[in-house]
Amino acid sequence: xxxxxxxxxxxxxxxxxxxxxxxxxxxxxxxxxxxxxxxxxxxxxxxxxxxxxxxxxxxxxxxxxxxxxxxxxxxxxxxxxxxxxx
Amino acid sequence: xxxxxxxxxxxxxxxxxxxxxxxxxxxxxxxxxxxxxxxxxxxxxxxxxxxxxxxxxxxxxxxxxxxxxxxxxxxxxxxxxxxxxxxxxxxxxxxxxxxxxxxxxxxxxxxxxxxxxxxxxxxxxxxxxxxxxxxxxxxxxxxxxxxxxxxxxxxxxxxxxxxxxxxxxxxxxxxxxxxxxxxxxxxxxxxxxxxxxxxxxxxxxxxxxxxxxxxxxxxxxxxxxxxxxxxxxxxxxxxxxxxxxxxxxxxxxxxxxxxxxxxxxxxxxxxxxxxxxx
Numbered sequence: 001x002x003x004x005x006x007x008x009x010x011x012x013x014x015x016x017x018x019x020x021x022x023x024x025x026x027x028x029x030x031x032x033x034x035x036x037x038x039x040x041x042x043x044x045x046x047x048x049x050x051x052x053x054x055x056x057x058x059x060x061x062x063x064x065x066x067x068x069x070x071x072x073x074x075x076x077x078x079x080x081x082x083x084x085x086x
Numbered sequence: 087x088x089x090x091x092x093x094x095x096x097x098x099x100x101x102x103x104x105x106x107x108x109x110x111x112x113x114x115x116x117x118x119x120x121x122x123x124x125x126x127x128x129x130x131x132x133x134x135x136x137x138x139x140x141x142x143x144x145x146x147x148x149x150x151x152x153x154x155x156x157x158x159x160x161x162x163x164x165x166x167x168x169x170x171x172x173x174x175x176x177x178x179x180x181x182x183x184x185x186x187x188x189x190x191x192x193x194x195x196x197x198x199x200x201x202x203x204x205x206x207x208x209x210x211x212x213x214x215x216x217x218x219x220x221x222x223x224x225x226x227x228x229x230x231x232x233x234x235x236x237x238x239x240x241x242x243x244x245x246x247x248x249x250x251x252x253x254x255x256x257x258x259x260x261x262x263x264x265x266x267x268x269x270x271x272x273x274x275x276x277x278x279x280x281x282x283x284x285x286x287x288x289x290x291x292x293x294x295x296x297x298x299x300x301x302x303x304x305x306x307x308x309x310x311x312x313x314x315x316x317x318x319x320x321x322x323x324x325x326x327x328x329x330x331x332x333x334x335x336x337x338x339x340x341x342x343x344x345x346x347x348x349x350x351x352x353x354x355x356x357x358x359x360x361x362x363x364x
Contacts, residue, residue: 002230005190022168024274024305031232031334033184034344035157035191036274036306040164047165048190059274 003032003048006071007078010043010058012086017043020060021086027055028071058083091256091354093174093361095321097147098250104146110139111148112266112286113317138283138302141270145211148322150204150249152311154272154279155239157185160197167191168279170271171201172311172324173251175361176244180254181309182329182346183226186237195220199239203249205272207280215243221360223353233295235329235347237309238360252311252324256351262297262314262325265289269301269328271310279306290343295350297326298335298343312346325349 010018021039025032029052037045051073057066058081065083097103141149151173159165171181179201186196199220203212222237257265270284277283285302292298297312312326326346335343349357 003190005193022274022278026305028333031330033182033232033235033329034303034305034308034331035182035184036168036279037191038166038168040166042164044164046159046163046191048188057275059278064275 003050004075006049008045008081009078010039010081013084018086022059024057026057089351091351093254095253096250099248104143108318111268111315113315115264116266116288136302138285141282141284144204144206144282147250152270153201153203154205156200157196158198159192168274168306169308170310171239173246175251176246177241178361179239181237182327183222183235183237185309186220187222187227212249215241217241233347236327253321254349254354255323256349256354257325259292262289262292265314268313269310271307273304274306275304290341295348296345297348298345300343303344
C-alpha cells in the first residue's frame, strides 16, 4: 500500500496551534522516508503516510512526545493531534 | 556486464582535513561487523544502542561537503521539512528524491531548499544558499519507487569549489561485500536538524538496487551520503543515498537494517547529466 497525503493539525490542550513543532514518523505500516517535518503557524503539517497505524514523534526544544495515529485510506484527511504539556 | 561508472571528487579550496575524521571514518573491508547484535529498540531507525557521534569540526573536509536542508513547499502549501544533502559537484548536491519531489508532501516539486553546508548548530561556516531548481530520477517521480529515491539540488553559486564534493562510483555487489561504510547527516532528534551526526558499520547485504546496513540514522537524515573509503589517504567514494529505516527492509531478508538506493551505472549516468546542467 502506498502513502497518501495526510494533514496533521497540532494543538496544545487549550486548542492553541503549535507552530514550529518538528515531527518524524518512527513506525508505519509501510516504508516511510526518513525526512523530518515542521508545523506551520497554524500548527499544520502535510506528509505522506500509509494507511494503518503510524507512530509519530513530536519535538520542540527539550519537549518530546510520541503519538499513535490510525491513518485511513482517505487522501487529504486532517488528523487532530493534541499534545499535552507542550 | 556491470560497468563501474564514476564522477570526480574534490577536496575543495582548503585541503586540510578534519583531524578527527581519521579516527571516526572506517576504511576498507572487514569480515566482522562493528557490533554483533542488532535489536530494534524504540525508534524505527536507531538500531539497538544509539551510537551516533556528533561532528563538531563541520567546517573541515569531509564533513563540510554534507549540508543541512530546510525544505519548503510551493505556496499555498505551508509545508516545511528537514533533510540532508551533499555536494557532488561545484553547483550540485545529491539527496533523496523525496526531499525535492513528493506528490504527497509537496504536491510535486519542492518550492525552495535552504542549503547550509557544514552547519553546526547556530554556526553556518559557509553560509546558507537558497535553491529553486531540482532534479529527480524519473522512476521516483512516476512510481514513488524507493529503489529510485534519488534527487539533486542545483545551485547558482559554485559553493562546491570551496567545500569540496564527493566522488561517486557504481560499485558492484562484489565491491560492496564486507565494505565498511560511513553516513553523516542532520537528524531531527538531536539538534533539530542543525547538528551533524555520524555513524559507521559494515554493509549487511545488497539487493539489485539497494544497499542495507545497521548504521544508526533518524528522520532528517534522508539524503545523507553513504560512502566507502579504501584507506585514510584515499578519497571518500559515495555508493548510495540514505533514505529508509528498518521498515524499508524486506522481512524475508532476516536482518534489521536501514537502507538507501544504490548508485548503479545508469543512475550515475543520469547524475552526470544533472552535473552538466547550468
